[in-house]
Amino acid sequence: MIVLGLETSCDETAAALVAAEDGGRPHVLAERVYSQIAEHAPYAGVVPEIAARAHVAHLDRLVAEVMAEAGLDYGDVDAVAATAGPGLIGGLLVGLTTAKAIALAAERPLVAVNHLEAHALSPRLEAELDFPYLLLLVSGGHCQLLTVHDVGRFTRLGSTIDDAVGEAFDKVAKMLGLGYPGGPAVERAAAAGDPGAIPLPRPLKGRAGCDFSFSGLKNAVRLAVAAAEPPLPVADICASFQAAVTEVMVDRVGHAMSLHEERTAGRGRALVVAGGVAANQALRQALASLAAGRDWRLVVPPLRLCTDNGVMVALAGIERLRRGLTDPLDVAPRPRWPLDPGAAPLPFAGVKA
Missing domain, CATH: 3.30.420.40 (ATPase, nucleotide binding domain)
Known part of the structure; x- marks a missing residue:
């Protein structure tokens, strides 16, 4: 199983290819992360519009680079996973739309990944957990x-x-x-x-x-x-x-x-x-x-997997695929997406779940 993972929820643009044998430990075939620190540093924080434009400018290149490094064509990939939320809506749209286009063109399943679940599962890449x-x-x-x-x-x-x-x-x-x-x-x-x-x-x-x-x-x-x-x-x-x-x-x-x-x-x-x-x-x-x-x-997780990255998204895609979980091409991005929907509401509506 080989999954292409795309991450564009905030201010890192990332793509990765992760492979796993049936029941085996996943391993990284190729990964790229473009950090937008230079773009946001003058404002001392993330500017959503700038982040979305940077994703548009760099995501296609990063995908092409990981595919070339792994020596794969899109037909070799078993699924495409992308962060669908929570996060900045402009960035989510860029990554999820790109994933949908690849999945449609290559006739491969799409996995819409919860960004928080990707973080939650990321240690399972290298640790028995x-x-x-x-x-x-x-x-x-x-x-x-x-x-x-x-x-x-x-x-x-x-x-x-x-x-x-x-x-x-x-x-x-x-x-x-x-x-x-x-x-x-x-x-x-x-x-x-x-x-x-x-x-x-x-x-x-x-x-x-x-x-x-x-x-x-x-x-x-x-x-x-x-x-x-x-x-x-x-x-x-x-x-x-x-x-x-x-x-x-x-x-x-x-x-x-x-x-x-x-x-x-x-x-x-x-x-x-x-x-x-x-x-x-x-x-x-x-x-x-x-x-x-x-x-x-x-x-x-290793330091490189603590911050946002495509590896964790691809890994979450593998974990979901192993359970038969995929998503339709009309799945929508979700700026808010709690991991525990049944939990009591947070005290303030502005707090991210």
Whole structure:
């Protein structure tokens, strides 16, 4: 089985070919990612119209490059998978329309992939990982904890009630003039700072449940920046912010571990961390200590699979194809697409599910 995967949900344009024998471990035949950082850096954030235009400009080239590297024609591909949501509607339209065109011309099935499910399944490319497992999904647009029962079967245990953690990193970087993308910039600056220098809140730490909140923490950083005497202690602010985020994450994940164990009768004691913020080394180390202390296994995808990529989309396509799941050519993109549709509504309508 060979699947072409396309990813255009935000500010990375990506294509990949992933192959798998029946019941065997998938492997990557070719992959390409075009990062739009240069296009969005002047605005210190993603501009949807610019992102969509960049996808149009680069996606066809990336597809041609992975096909050439693998030495394949479209007739050699068993299916075409594309991110159909959630994400920026302009970008989703570019990738999904391209996938539909290839699938129609090559007479191959189409798989419309949930971007969040692609992240959730991405560790299964290189790790032996059975269902169920606990997922911490952390990125610029998403922050939630879910039990992954199987492909297409998720139970949401907790989510942010306001802002995603990656968005908080980006906003703090913007306050401090560190540029875009903010997450890596804050992490680099924090390495030289004192994590105890600036008193910052730990929102929801110690509270019942598994939800997150970061808007108050962002505001506390804003107030600290406004009150600071020049020169601005950038490294200390970054280190203090990162420490606050990490403590909150460990607390919330710890609660989710207990809930996951209760609901799965102790099965699946694996914690998967996926999404762009999973690249943060301070968070990884803290979660590794948490997992070890509770006799859990921590699984984090390789760094290249933490951010958006075509490999995870192709892998999700393979997982769905193995279960006989395909989609019609008139399937529509979905800017909102929760993994657990039956979960209670989030407190604020603007929060991404």
